[in-house]
Amino acid sequence: MRKLILLTLSLAVATPAHAWGPIGHRITGAIADENLSGLARANVRMLLGTEDLAEAATWPDDMKSNPDTFWQKQASPWHYVTVKGDEYKASDAPAEGDAMTALARFTATLRDPRAPLEDKRLALRFIVHIIGDLHQPLHDGAGNDRGGNAVSVTWFGKPTNLHSVWDSGLIEQRSLSYSEYTAWLSRSIKPEDVIAWNERDPAVWIRESIALRKTIYPTDPALSWDYAYQHRAEVDERLKRGGVRIAAYLNWVFEAAQPATSAAKR
Template sequence: MKSIQSTFVVILVIFCQTAIAWGPTGHRVVGYVAQQHLTKKASKRVNKILQLYSLEMCGNHMDFIRSDKNYRHMNSWHYVSIPDGLHYDESDKNPKGDVISTIEQIMIELKTKEFTVFESEEFAIMALVHMVGDIHQPLHVGLSEDRGGNKIKVEWFGEKTNLHRVWDTDMIDHLKLSYRELGDHINRDVTPTQVADWQGSSVKEWAAESQKLRSACYDFGDKKNLGYSYSFRHTKTIQLRLEQAGVRLAGLLNEIYG
């Protein structure tokens, strides 16, 4: 019990230091939405491979293992830094990998069934659920100078936080919805045309969309206490990005297992 408690403390400390991904609810929403868009065959096959968690619950695994030194080399896989005005192809690449190269690598391994970077098919699927979520969070395609907004200290309804965390977690938690309630809400009127459009774009295009959206995240000027007004302006973007992530994740899984 003691070791479980200390592991939990380590995880909490890490979360407090640097926000690193959609919070737990965001990743669950992505898995839940994806589940609604899987073919019957893909759903059966994917859920048979996943032993540890369901598709809805497995998206947070990549964050749970971050406190383990064996997985630290994966830290840069959650994001990509691209300067303003540059396309990914023109920017300097992180030699340790980034969220774009990681998604592409996972897809290669899932297609070839040769798991060299990832330990197993199950682990590769769990990583895919997480990374497809992360790449849709605008500040995960961030600026290196402020570490995707992690260095921008702000308050959220008077509580100390940072801009990255506001987008990962604070705005979503403020909705006070379960991941299923939020997933049903955002999935309710997506059209077949949108699904086809979203699934027809490339991983680099998803990153370019986030990059385009990120400048709006900084629209609070000198006002550092963010709340209702900020949430009103941006909640729709968060909901759209979670929906797109879920639909596109389903597209990738259908491609392999459908």
């Protein structure tokens, strides 16, 4: 039994970071859908067709099982940043890139009228995903514990790691579907919240996540109801802010971008 527990713990620590589980990413995408401008909504529809942002939000994680080198190596670092201080600096980005360099690259693609349609679709899906990632505090790590993946804990008695608790444990513990959870959160987003959170600078999102990250490491690794109660409101707010900011960012991107149809003709 001891060997089995140790094996389970080692597997949990080795689990790659995904940043919000599927439910969390779908929530941010669904909230974003509700806050798109008419112009952004039209561009998203031209690029994705019937695929909404809730579906697009999980796509970069869904593709991690694709054996292609692009997904196994090139795209792997684009889900997180490592911040050595309290403020992200360009020098923090490794040679292979990170979420910030990827966001800049995909933004340029989405605004380029000459970019092929498939490249724009890839860019849009990644932008939605990356913004959600940057609002999960352990995807803005200090570089000393793999974003909490190396912090072994138990969650209601089951061995796991702190990153997994924040990706999915705290969200799934509510026993809500993503649509139910979205409805609950959306009802609590006031107009003044949308105005206050209308922040397109990713450096601000990262600063917020770092400040929160510093408060979430437990002194007792046995996590259950107390930990869930302490951090439930923080999880909810990061999901709400992430969704509002995905919309704010896309509204800005498409303000000056050429219509997506210009790429579709190529």
